[in-house]
Amino acid sequence: xxxxxxxxxATRQRIVEAARALFRQHGFEAATTRQIARAAGIATGxxxxxxxxxxxILGQMAGQAFAQARAVFAKQVVAADLEEELFALVAAxxxxxxxxxxxxxxLFETVLCPLATARGDGAEVSLxxxxxxxxxxxxxxxxxxxxxxxxxxxxxxxxxxxxxxWASDTSSKQEETLALLDQSLHMFSAWLRGTAGxxx
Amino acid sequence: xxxxxxxxxATRQRIVEAARALFRQHGFEAATTRQIARAAGIATGxxxxxxxxxxxILGQMAGQAFAQARAVFAKQVVAADLEEELFALVAAxxxxxxxxxxxxxxLFETVLCPLATARGDGAEVSLxxxxxxxxxxxxxxxxxxxxxxxxxxxxxxxxxxxxxxWASDTSSKQEETLALLDQSLHMFSAWLRGTAGxxx
DNA sequence: TTTATTTTATGAGCGCGCTCATTTTACCGC
DNA sequence: GCGGTAAAATGAGCGCGCTCATAAAATAAA
Numbered sequence: 001x002x003x004x005x006x007x008x009x010a011t012r013q014r015i016v017e018a019a020r021a022l023f024r025q026h027g028f029e030a031a032t033t034r035q036i037a038r039a040a041g042i043a044t045g046x047x048x049x050x051x052x053x054x055x056x057i058l059g060q061m062a063g064q065a066f067a068q069a070r071a072v073f074a075k076q077v078v079a080a081d082l083e084e085e086l087f088a089l090v091a092a093x094x095x096x097x098x099x100x101x102x103x104x105x106x107l108f109e110t111v112l113c114p115l116a117t118a119r120g121d122g123a124e125v126s127l128x129x130x131x132x133x134x135x136x137x138x139x140x141x142x143x144x145x146x147x148x149x150x151x152x153x154x155x156x157x158x159x160x161x162x163x164x165x166w167a168s169d170t171s172s173k174q175e176e177t178l179a180l181l182d183q184s185l186h187m188f189s190a191w192l193r194g195t196a197g198x199x200x
Numbered sequence: 201x202x203x204x205x206x207x208x209x210a211t212r213q214r215i216v217e218a219a220r221a222l223f224r225q226h227g228f229e230a231a232t233t234r235q236i237a238r239a240a241g242i243a244t245g246x247x248x249x250x251x252x253x254x255x256x257i258l259g260q261m262a263g264q265a266f267a268q269a270r271a272v273f274a275k276q277v278v279a280a281d282l283e284e285e286l287f288a289l290v291a292a293x294x295x296x297x298x299x300x301x302x303x304x305x306x307l308f309e310t311v312l313c314p315l316a317t318a319r320g321d322g323a324e325v326s327l328x329x330x331x332x333x334x335x336x337x338x339x340x341x342x343x344x345x346x347x348x349x350x351x352x353x354x355x356x357x358x359x360x361x362x363x364x365x366w367a368s369d370t371s372s373k374q375e376e377t378l379a380l381l382d383q384s385l386h387m388f389s390a391w392l393r394g395t396a397g398x399x400x
Numbered sequence: 401t402t403t404a405t406t407t408t409a410t411g412a413g414c415g416c417g418c419t420c421a422t423t424t425t426a427c428c429g430c
Numbered sequence: 431g432c433g434g435t436a437a438a439a440t441g442a443g444c445g446c447g448c449t450c451a452t453a454a455a456a457t458a459a460a
Contacts, residue, residue: 187388190391243441254418
């Protein structure tokens, strides 16, 4: 029973869309994998042939949003300095993630949790690594030598801090999140400039 | 069946000690509430008369460690500046938390997760609020006007970043964590000084 | 076409955290 | 002592995420 790649992808996407609807309606925790499977027209067990666990379904949705954000970001005008460009990057991500905002708690448990450092389970790492690679490339473009692992660690802490604040930011246009992001990046890039010359 | 407060406390502590042993032996996830209850000499259901959920048992253990750390910190010599004093505070916490280091993943899911901001479920908030209150009092003691909610948000992001890095820091004396803490606090306090005079 | 082989789908079943109707226990006034 | 009462303990049971032995389906070999 060999099946074409497109058929598999179609099923995967059916699962994701079924999950999207149920997550929106009931929330991440309350929506059950049995419901999702039923809505996607497959058996419960089959769902786990396509995704290793429930959280990775949400991870897939988030991954698509992040990919979209990167695409949007890639073709927009280059900002003047590092700080502004990082701001634009994260702002683009938030814009794409907006429909998933209320589901972010489901993502923080493993995919975006700061602990995602060293366990290397797959999706969680790829989201982190993918983002940090862009950050690194932006920094390089602005003439910074190389961002140390420690600096990336600090950046990631601030980044997840912004995301988690945003997840429960109910202000109309998320101005509070943008203020937090602005200040975080301001502090970070000032610190980066300050330690650029020092050894390590 | 009225029971004295000390009897309740004794049972609570028996549960915590049983859980401590089983968590250490099997890890947080693998140790089951049935095992813990059996080891503590009570029925499964009874356990949930003493703790609302499994994670709060670990939360209790962590809470005791944090309280101990605060006690140690309170009676040590005052550091010269804000940065050093915050460093001493967190270092004291890490020292007390050391036996729980491998269990930290169980704590990050809700108790220490950056999301703990606005949900206000109890233990998670009290750990956060308790720590931030000490930070605030230290800052005041060093003549800083008042730490804005935004600044506290940034501090908490950095703090949880340090804790989560530490949770999987296998270097012998956690030097890498201490370096991260040092740099994080250096950046934060420099930023604090820089924005102290500016309007918000 | 028939048989063998491999891939995919299936859903009963497992152990989990946790609940709740019921039973047991400790204390009161008499 | 002895019911009455309220607090606390109990464990069968629930629904969950997830597994895995089995069935079904698709291809390859004959």
